[in-house]
Amino acid sequence: MDYFAVVLLEILYMIAFLALTSAGLAVVFGMMRVINLAHGEFVMVGGYTTIACYRAGIDLWFAMLVVAPLVVGVLGLIIERLVIRHLYGRMIDTMLATWGLSLLIVGLVTLIFGNSAVSVQAPISSYEIGQYQMGGYNLFIIAVAALLMIVLWLVMRFTRLGLVARGAMQNRDVAASLGYNPGRIYMWTFTVGAALSGLAGGVLAPLTGLLPSVGSSYIAKAFITVITGGAAIITGTLSSSLLFGTVNQIVSFASMPVVGEIAMLTLAIILLRLMPQGITGRFFKNSA
Amino acid sequence: MSVSRRQFLGSLSSVALGSMLPVADSLAQGAPIKVGSVLDNSGNLDIYGKPMVMATTLAVEEINAAGGLLGRKLQPIQYDTQSDIALYTKFAQQLVRQDKVDVVHGGITSASREAIRQTFTRANTLYFYNVLYEGGVCDRNIVVTGSTPAQAVEPIMDVAMKQWGKKVYILAADYNYGQITAKWIAHYAKERGGSVAKTDFFALDVSDFGSTIAKIQQEKPSFVISALVGGAHMSFYRQWAASGMNKKIPLASTTFGVGNEHLALSPAEGDGILIAGNYSQESTDAANKDFLARWSKRFNDTKIVHEIAVSQYQGIMLWAECVRKAGSLKREDMLKAIESGVSIVGPGGTVTIDPKTHHAALDIKVMEVKNQKLTVKSTVKQRPPLDTARYCDLQKNPKENKQFEVNV
Numbered sequence: 065m066d067y068f069a070v071v072l073l074e075i076l077y078m079i080a081f082l083a084l085t086s087a088g089l090a091v092v093f094g095m096m097r098v099i100n101l102a103h104g105e106f107v108m109v110g111g112y113t114t115i116a117c118y119r120a121g122i123d124l125w126f127a128m129l130v131v132a133p134l135v136v137g138v139l140g141l142i143i144e145r146l147v148i149r150h151l152y153g154r155m156i157d158t159m160l161a162t163w164g165l166s167l168l169i170v171g172l173v174t175l176i177f178g179n180s181a182v183s184v185q186a187p188i189s190s191y192e193i194g195q196y197q198m199g200g201y202n203l204f205i206i207a208v209a210a211l212l213m214i215v216l217w218l219v220m221r222f223t224r225l226g227l228v229a230r231g232a233m234q235n236r237d238v239a240a241s242l243g244y245n246p247g248r249i250y251m252w253t254f255t256v257g258a259a260l261s262g263l264a265g266g267v268l269a270p271l272t273g274l275l276p277s278v279g280s281s282y283i284a285k286a287f288i289t290v291i292t293g294g295a296a297i298i299t300g301t302l303s304s305s306l307l308f309g310t311v312n313q314i315v316s317f318a319s320m321p322v323v324g325e326i327a328m329l330t331l332a333i334i335l336l337r338l339m340p341q342g343i344t345g346r347f348f349k350n351s352a
Numbered sequence: 353m354s355v356s357r358r359q360f361l362g363s364l365s366s367v368a369l370g371s372m373l374p375v376a377d378s379l380a381q382g383a384p385i386k387v388g389s390v391l392d393n394s395g396n397l398d399i400y401g402k403p404m405v406m407a408t409t410l411a412v413e414e415i416n417a418a419g420g421l422l423g424r425k426l427q428p429i430q431y432d433t434q435s436d437i438a439l440y441t442k443f444a445q446q447l448v449r450q451d452k453v454d455v456v457h458g459g460i461t462s463a464s465r466e467a468i469r470q471t472f473t474r475a476n477t478l479y480f481y482n483v484l485y486e487g488g489v490c491d492r493n494i495v496v497t498g499s500t501p502a503q504a505v506e507p508i509m510d511v512a513m514k515q516w517g518k519k520v521y522i523l524a525a526d527y528n529y530g531q532i533t534a535k536w537i538a539h540y541a542k543e544r545g546g547s548v549a550k551t552d553f554f555a556l557d558v559s560d561f562g563s564t565i566a567k568i569q570q571e572k573p574s575f576v577i578s579a580l581v582g583g584a585h586m587s588f589y590r591q592w593a594a595s596g597m598n599k600k601i602p603l604a605s606t607t608f609g610v611g612n613e614h615l616a617l618s619p620a621e622g623d624g625i626l627i628a629g630n631y632s633q634e635s636t637d638a639a640n641k642d643f644l645a646r647w648s649k650r651f652n653d654t655k656i657v658h659e660i661a662v663s664q665y666q667g668i669m670l671w672a673e674c675v676r677k678a679g680s681l682k683r684e685d686m687l688k689a690i691e692s693g694v695s696i697v698g699p700g701g702t703v704t705i706d707p708k709t710h711h712a713a714l715d716i717k718v719m720e721v722k723n724q725k726l727t728v729k730s731t732v733k734q735r736p737p738l739d740t741a742r743y744c745d746l747q748k749n750p751k752e753n754k755q756f757e758v759n760v
Contacts, residue, residue: 067570074562081560180399180656181586181616190596196569199594202562271594272559273586273616277396281557281584316563320552322526324563 066194071317073193077202079309080209084268086286086293086301087212088261093290094297095233095253098148098158102166103286104279105173106258110136110265111274112173118184124270125187132266133259140258144251152250166279173276181273201270208267212260217298229253233295288332294342303343307331384427385420385681387412387668388453388477390443390468392460395435399583399611400460403661404482405430408457410650411668421675429453437467444468448475454681457482457667460660462528466755469494473753476683482667483660484610484629486532487737488756490709490744495690497667497703497712498660499630501536501758502739504606504716507732508577508628509540511718512604515626517574518546523564523588525581525607526553532758533579533606536739539760549573554580559587565595578605586613593621602626610659614721625721630700630714631659632726643699659700666698670705670712691747702734709744711737 089103100106110132117127143165151158188200220226229249232239236246264282272278289308293300308328316324339346389408392401412428420426429451431443440459447453448471456472457480459465465481472479473493480495487500513520520541524530530553538548549571552564568576580588589608592598604626608614614622633644633654643665648654673696675681678689691707701715713734719726743756 067566070566070569071563074566077562078560179402180612181583183586183590183616183618185618185621186590186594190594196566197596197600199562199591199596201594271587271591273583273590273613275583278559278583281559313563317567320554321558321560321563322553322555325555325558 066196069193070196070198071313073198073202074317075310075313076206078313079305080206081268082285082289082305082309083213083301084205084209084264085261085282086289086305087216088257088259088264089283089286090290090293090297090301091216091260092254092257094295094300095229095257096152096250097155097295098152098254099155099162099287100148100254100257101159101162101283102143102169102279103162103261104281104283105166105169106136106140106261106279107265107268107282108274108276108279109139109169109173110262111269111272111278112177112182112265113262114266114269115182115184115274116177124184128266128269129263133263136262136265137255137259140261141251141255143258144254148254149247149251166283170276170279177276179276181275183273184270186270199271205267205271208263212263213298213302220298288329292332292335292342294339294344294346296344296348299348300342300344303348307335307343382424384425385422385675386429386451386453387426388429388431388447388451388456388458390431390433390440390447390456390458390464391664392435392464393430393432397435397460400483400658400660401433401435403656403658404460404664405432406647406651406656407661407665408668410647411665411672413650414646415668415672421672422679422681433464437464440464440467441471444471448472448477453477455480455671457664457671459483462486465489470753478671478683478686480667480671482664484663486529486758487711487739488532488743488758490740490746490752490754490756492687492710492746492750492752495667495670495705495710495712496737496740497670497705498663499714499716499735500711500737500739501533501606503714503735503737504628504630505533505536506540507716507718507730507735508604508606508626509537509544511730512575512577512602512626513541513544513546516602518544519549519572519574520546521549521568521571521573521576522551522579523576524551524553524579525585526555530579530581535758535760537577537579537606554585556582557584559584561588561591564588565591565597568601569597573601575602575604578603579607580605581607582611586616589613589617589625590621593617598624608721609719609726612656612658614724614726615655617721617724619723622721622724626729627719627721627726628716629659629719630716631662632717632719632728633657634719634725634727635699635701635717637699637701639697639701640699662699666696666700666703669696669698670694670703674705701731704734706737706741708747709737709740710746711740713737 113132113135114128117131186201232249289304293304312324312328315327391404393405412426433439455478482497484498524534608627644654674689678685695704704713713736716732716735717728718730739758
């Protein structure tokens with residue numbers, strides 16, 4: 065019984081991890097049809113920002129929840145103005161450009177922080193379920209992911225901002241004809257997407273050893289989660305995170321983590337063969 | 353002031369000529385001995401490679417300051433392989449054909465070593481591989497000065513099983529090093545009347561260990577031993593501590609500390625981890641203290657000195673000792689010197705080349721992480737490379753050229 069609870073919590077954690085790390089990519093892909101291959105590096109910069117702030121004596125919570133998203137958001141804004149906006153509608157070119165950007169960011173971070181792993185201790189202590197010790201910080205990650213999804217949904221569903229965003233998503237020309245500048249909307253979308261990646265990097269920093277090259281391990285999982293989820297930001301991310309997180313962890317528990325990852329990737333291939341437009345291309349078509 | 357292109361090129365070439373003067377100087381007393389090296393000074397593996405490159409520089413400079421070898425200066429020829437296997441083959445060819453070096457010290461991962469080993473063997477260019485690895489290479493042209501699993505695993509299993517008990521849970525990186533090391537761990541556990549609860553392998557990019565940590569708790573082993581490798585696997589130690597397990601089940605490792613992992617973990621997370629290896633900065637040996645003082649004089653920061661940087665330094669010093677003993681750089685003379693049981697005292701202790709396997713007998717220290725330092729608990733002197741010695745006898749079969757898969 066205790067073991068069952070442990071497995072369940074690990075599944076929840078994996079779902080939260082996937083949702084959190086893919087949210088930024090999903091927002092940008094869903095709204096702008098831009099695949100940002102520097103997404104993993106945004107997450108990585110969020111982590112480094114958190115650790116740099118923490119070392120400078122800033123409160124860890126403030127650093128990960130406020131400073132990291134802000135810094136990466138501004139980074140995203142700059143990149144959008146300098147690079148991305150010239151490449152709208154050219155998906156392959158954007159992928160190439162953002163991939164180049166990712167290399168640049170890795171190089172810069174290496175230059176500043178060096179190439180050895182840095183980390184910060186988890187600020188929440190462990191707790192017990194029966195005879196099992198569990199990381200308390202994992203619960204915080206689950207809470208942040210849940211909160212993030214709820215806030216995203218509320219904004220998209222009930223605010224004027226969300227309405228405009230959804231409008232631009234469905235048809236940018238109509239949105240433009242109604243007086244909303246699509247360029248401006250895209251600029252803020254990219255910034256928000258980057259900020260979400262920064263948030264993910266910040267809150268995940270205490271759970272991993274951070275290296276400048278760590279971005280590549282985030283982008284792979286985020287990429288398949290977003291593509292399998294399809295264009296709808298919230299439903300898409302949630303449905304694919306749910307599916308992949310559950311499959312990955314159940315298989316990991318039954319055999320070992322490597323097989324868990326293989327199962328997840330195999331499932332992604334099968335899903336994309338059956339639903340090339342992603343899960344939300346087939347089901348929940350009118351969701352946000 | 354305006355400078356024409358011609359003037360500029362003129363002054364540039366005179367600067368270049370000026371900087372070549374020391375080389376011309378050494379030519380006067382005989383051509384320099386060329387010491388080639390191929391190491392990852394950038395890219396993913398530079399955490400290992402950079403200190404190794406520095407160790408190479410230090411060793412060569414020290415030998416030169418002491419008058420060189422055979423009355424000739426050493427000339428280092430260093431290529432940065434950028435953590436790219438393709439560059440290893442390319443630069444190995446270049447060292448052999450173009451630079452015509454007298455010896456090569458280099459290679460970090462086992463994959464990189466196997467990519468270049470045959471090039472040097474075919475060209476009869478002596479090759480020193482100075483990194484701990486999975487064991488089994490049997491080739492008269494190569495000298496291995498790093499430790500192999502049989503050297504480090506048995507001492508740590510001795511201490512761990514005596515301290516903690518007989519049920520072992522093994523975690524290892526999923527490639528030849530981890531797979532083979534895991535076999536040795538199981539072997540030594542069973543030899544001591546212990547049992548293996550479970551063995552889990554992890555691809556190098558796995559960074560979530562939640563399910564594994566839960567499974568470990570279900571098995572309730574006496575202790576966990578890890579042969580995890582690289583940046584992503586660092587996460588295991590953090591998640592282990594975050595779940596509070598570091599207070600409940602003790603942890604030992606054959607790899608921890610090689611990439612300076614103990615500096616990345618806070619004392620609360622890292623304290624108590626048991627490790628085994630050839631080198632600790634905390635060693636109070638005079639040779640080590642002296643070495644760290646020289647390093648800090650040359651590069652300021654000694655923080656990044658790790659086991660394989662020391663291993664590289666010891667490899668070059670060992671080679672220099674062979675040259676002195678041989679009195680020439682001729683292949684036959686050098687091989688005779690190498691197989692004479694030559695020995696040096698380095699920062700990690702005494703290093704002796706075993707004539708049968710061309711591997712090194714090393715002092716292995718069992719250490720405990722304490723306050724981000726590797727405190728030495730006990731030392732096993734002159735531990736021989738038993739794993740490779742099971743299969744490899746270069747005295748009997750000098751023509752042997754393969755890597756044996758150690759099977760226990």
